[in-house]
Amino acid sequence: MKIGVASLGCAKNLVDTEIVLGFLAESGHEIVSDPRDAEIIIVNTCGFITEAKEESIQAILEMAEFKESGSCRGLVVMGCLSQRYAGELWEEIPEIDAMLGTNELDLVPEVIQRVAGGERVLERRSSYFDYNKPYARLSTTGSHLAYLKIAEGCSHRCAFCVIPHIRGEYRSRTMESILREAETLQLSGVKELCVIAQDSTTYGKDLGTSIVELLQRLAGLEIPWIRLLYTYPTSISDDLLDLMAREQNLVKYVDLPLQHVSQSVLRRMKRPGGFDSTKALIEKIRDRIPGVVIRSSFIVGFPGETEEDFQELLRFLDTMRLDHVGIFRYSREENSAAYHYEGQVDEEIKERRYHEAMAVQQQVSASLNRKLVGRKMKVLLEYPSEESDLVMVGRHSGQAPDVDGVVYLGRDALQPGELVTVRITEAHAYDLVGEVVEGSEPA
Numbered sequence: 001m002k003i004g005v006a007s008l009g010c011a012k013n014l015v016d017t018e019i020v021l022g023f024l025a026e027s028g029h030e031i032v033s034d035p036r037d038a039e040i041i042i043v044n045t046c047g048f049i050t051e052a053k054e055e056s057i058q059a060i061l062e063m064a065e066f067k068e069s070g071s072c073r074g075l076v077v078m079g080c081l082s083q084r085y086a087g088e089l090w091e092e093i094p095e096i097d098a099m100l101g102t103n104e105l106d107l108v109p110e111v112i113q114r115v116a117g118g119e120r121v122l123e124r125r126s127s128y129f130d131y132n133k134p135y136a137r138l139s140t141t142g143s144h145l146a147y148l149k150i151a152e153g154c155s156h157r158c159a160f161c162v163i164p165h166i167r168g169e170y171r172s173r174t175m176e177s178i179l180r181e182a183e184t185l186q187l188s189g190v191k192e193l194c195v196i197a198q199d200s201t202t203y204g205k206d207l208g209t210s211i212v213e214l215l216q217r218l219a220g221l222e223i224p225w226i227r228l229l230y231t232y233p234t235s236i237s238d239d240l241l242d243l244m245a246r247e248q249n250l251v252k253y254v255d256l257p258l259q260h261v262s263q264s265v266l267r268r269m270k271r272p273g274g275f276d277s278t279k280a281l282i283e284k285i286r287d288r289i290p291g292v293v294i295r296s297s298f299i300v301g302f303p304g305e306t307e308e309d310f311q312e313l314l315r316f317l318d319t320m321r322l323d324h325v326g327i328f329r330y331s332r333e334e335n336s337a338a339y340h341y342e343g344q345v346d347e348e349i350k351e352r353r354y355h356e357a358m359a360v361q362q363q364v365s366a367s368l369n370r371k372l373v374g375r376k377m378k379v380l381l382e383y384p385s386e387e388s389d390l391v392m393v394g395r396h397s398g399q400a401p402d403v404d405g406v407v408y409l410g411r412d413a414l415q416p417g418e419l420v421t422v423r424i425t426e427a428h429a430y431d432l433v434g435e436v437v438e439g440s441e442p443a
Contacts, residue, residue: 001116002071003029004038006063007140008056009046011196011229011402013079014140015149017044020078020108021138027109031138035063036070040112045081047166049331056081057093064095074098074115076108080166084335090122097121102167103129128152128168132177144191144380144417145401150178150214151197156232158259159270159337160299160330163198170199172207175214182218191380191419192225193218194401200228201235212239219247224419225380225397227251233258233281234272241288251397252289256281257297261316262309265302270337275312282320293398295324300357301350302330303341310353317360323368324404325361329354362429369405369427376437379407379422381414396422396432405430412436 003024007017020042021031032038041063045056056079066072074097082089083101090099098111098121107123114121131152139146154163155170185193195218197203203211211228218226226249233256244250260266263274273281286292298313317325329350332339377396385391385408392411399405407422408431414420426433 001029001039001112002032002037003112004032004035004041004063004072005044006035006042006059007044008059009044009048009052009080011147011194012149012152012198013044013046015137015147015196016079016102016105018137018140019105019135020044021140022136023106023109024112025138026136029109029112035066035072038066039071040074040076040115041066041072042076042078042108045077045079047079047081047084048163049328049333051331053081060089060093060096064093067095074112076100076111076115078102078104078108083166084162086122086124099123101125103127105129128171131173134177134180139188141401142382142416143189144382145194146185146188146190146192147194147196148178148182148185149173149196150200150203154198155202156199157270157337159268159341160259160302160333162333162335165335167198170202170206172203172205172209174207175204175209175217178214179217182221182223186221186223189417190223191417192227192401193221193223194227194229196229199230199232199235201231201237201240211235212237212243215240215243215247215250219243219250221249224249225251227253227255227397227400229255229400231256233278236281236285238284238288241285244292245289252292253295253398253400254285254289254292255295255400256285259297259299260302260305260309260313261298262305262312265305265309268304268338268341269299269302275316278316279320282322293323295326295400295404296322297326297328298357299328299330300353301345301347303338303345304343305330305345305353310356314357314360317357317364321364321368322361323398324365324400326403327354327357327361365405366427366429369429369432372424372432373427374424376421376423377407377434379409379420379434381409381416381418381420382406383416384411392416394420394422405432407432407434409434409436 046052078100153168379394381394422434
């Protein structure tokens with residue numbers, strides 16, 4: 001049958017979508033990009049915070065409309081939202097023909113056949129999906145980029161987060177299965193490999209190994225950029241930093257979701273650290289990895305966050321000048337510890353703090369980008385711009401896919417997947433403009 005798939009949420013969820021696409025292709029189904037042509041539509045949902053839940057529900061309702069206006073005979077919903085709210089969705093959205101959670105990826109082809117036969121199917125397993133088996137993932141990110149999921153679940157108990165409730169305890173994939181998949185991706189021509197997990201730096205502790213050993217093995221592959229995402233502050237070891245500084249194809253980029261710097265807020269979040277310890281960590285990272293790019297994310301409006309706490313965060317952003325920062329308004333989530341906290345912050349205050357923090361970081365980002373003008377950098381080309389066929393969009397190694405800025409270039413004869421040397425000619429708050437420099441290496 002013709003199958004349309006909509007994938008929402010994070011890169012970890014995208015990997016699940018690609019595994020499902022592989023199962024569908026192996027089962028003889030045709031994947032179509034236009035939902036109007038699809039006989040079965042699958043929505044892989046996100047259920048992390050309120051905005052993501054609303055986006056997922058909207059996507060489900062929009063796809064349900066193709067039962068009337070398109071070729072759709074069945075709507076399948078899977079992923080985090082259906083894992084978390086199966087009963088409610090099943091009752092309140094009768095247009096859903098089948099629902100699976102996060103552990104039933106391999107059941108999708110079977111469920112599709114049952115839906116095509118007129119059944120309404122709600123599937124749940126008591127066991128976890130086994131990511132160690134070799135799966136024929138079908139790429140959705142182009143031939144140049146791939147995400148490599150090294151673990152599933154999370155064993156931290158951050159007060160704002162429901163990932164352990166949705167995905168279960170942290171469990172590492174075997175190193176053999178990861179290396180086997182990475183080698184396959186290398187042979188397919190991948191130029192950038194993004195290593196991901198809910199907490200990548202915890203990898204291997206449940207297996208008697210470590211993220212350092214894994215990255216050392218991955219660095220032996222002929223993949224130009226290997227990027228480590230989703231690290232945890234207390235798991236950033238000296239050995240890890242020294243390895244990243246030493247190995248040429250380990251991107252000098254540290255993704256470090258800090259969430260806050262006020263010690264009192266972090267304690268309520270059930271997270272470690274404070275302003276001084278976080279400052280010392282950033283300084284150590286910069287000292288051990290010259291030229292490192294650091295990305296982080298912070299939550300404003302967490303229950304009990306005072307104006308003094310918030311001003312401490314602004315001072316940190318202003319003084320530490322991180323390269324990339326995401327600011328999130330606190331989302332009150334059922335099944336999280338903070339849901340029951342006193343001192344919930346008004347939405348108007350959250351909104352003000354969000355915009356103030358973003359304004360501070362925008363100034364920092366613009367200033368740091370201006371310093372790149374005139375520099376030569378390697379840029380990985382990704383896709384033609386939606387605004388103009390004459391413009392190609394790419395990223396330098398200090399820009400992670402989807403979350404950071406991009407580099408705009410004149411398209412000429414450039415093709416997605418090329419790694420070219422570029423001189424930066426213009427800087428904006430988040431994005432850069434450059435020109436290809438023939439026959440030269442980056443400074």
